[in-house]
Each structure stands twice: as structure tokens, then as C-alpha cells.
Amino acid sequence: MKRRLLIVDDESIVAHDIAECLTHMGCEVVGHALSGDDAIAKAGALRPDLSMMDITLQGAMDGVEAATIIRERFDIPCIFLTAYSDSVILTRAKKASPAGYMVKPFEEAGLRSAVESALYKVDLERALSEQREWLATTLHSIGDAVIATSAEGRIRLMNPVAEAMTGWSIHEAMEAS
Secondary structure, three states, X not given: OOOXXXXXXXXXXXXXXXXXXXXXXXXXXXXXXXXXXXXXXXXXXXXXXXXXXXXXXXXXXXXXXHHHHHHHHHOOOEEEEEOOOOHHXXXXXXOOOOOEEEEOOOOHHHHHHHHHHHHHHHHHHHHHHHHHHHHHHHHHHOOOOOEEEOOOOOXXXXXXXXXXXXXXXXXXXXXXX
């Protein structure tokens, strides 16, 4: 299955180079955005697996803000691909929870490694999230009271039947234990 990527860069020539590398890697480039607003709209419409996001974009919104909004609204991660790597920008970029960070100029081998490891990480995070949902659904549907504790005896999980039986909410039980 081809992985679908959105390129967000204010320089069309750079975006074209990135697109060529990604296509050569076997990815499908679903679109290119020049501004943060355009990136958000295209991410919502195209639903890529990952975005390649420059930090400097056209318009008032930068790539960190755009990536944060895209992650929150659509759960689409990004790799920052930028010429900037100072500590202030890195600190801001971390708040967007990127799947990777690369400094331009890049080489195709580095881009390949960053994309493959980011997609692997994203797949693992989604699988873990699905497992957590499955566990929560199972725990909540059991008709018996279930209380799970850590090795130290601290309450970690409680289903609604256990809450009703003890009179504690899960939060109260976790704080008390």
C-alpha cells in the first residue's frame, strides 16, 4: 500500500524536489500547500498519512501552528523539514508532537529514513491506541466488578461495576491508592 503524503512548503521548487524523492521512494504525494491555511484545508480534504512541513510558510501562520492544528483536528502527524534548527524553533516544534525533524538541505537517504521511521512510529501509535480502546470497551462491558492494580498495589483500572460497588470513581480510587 502506497503511503500518502502532503508537502507543505512555501517554495515550489523545494516542494517539487521533495515530491520527486518521495515518489521515488514509492510514496504517493497527494498535494502541495504553500500556507498554513491551505495545508489545514488540504489535510482535511485529502487525509494523508503524513505531512512534510516547512516551518516558514506563506501567510500569517507558520508550520508549527499549522502542524499542531492538523494533528489536533485530523490526527495527521508531520515531519518538519526546514532550514531552521535554533533552540527556540526546536522548542516550539516539539509542542506540535512531530514524527520527525530534518534540516534542509536534505539527502534522499536521510529523507527515506525519516519518512520510514515516522510512518512506523505512527503505525505503532495507532495500533496501541486501538488496543487501548479495545481494552477499555472490554473492561466496561464486563458485568462483574474489575479492579486492576500495579505491582505496588496502586489502582490502575476500574470498570463501572466496580465504581458502583465501591462508591469510588476511578479517579478517586487512583488518588487514594
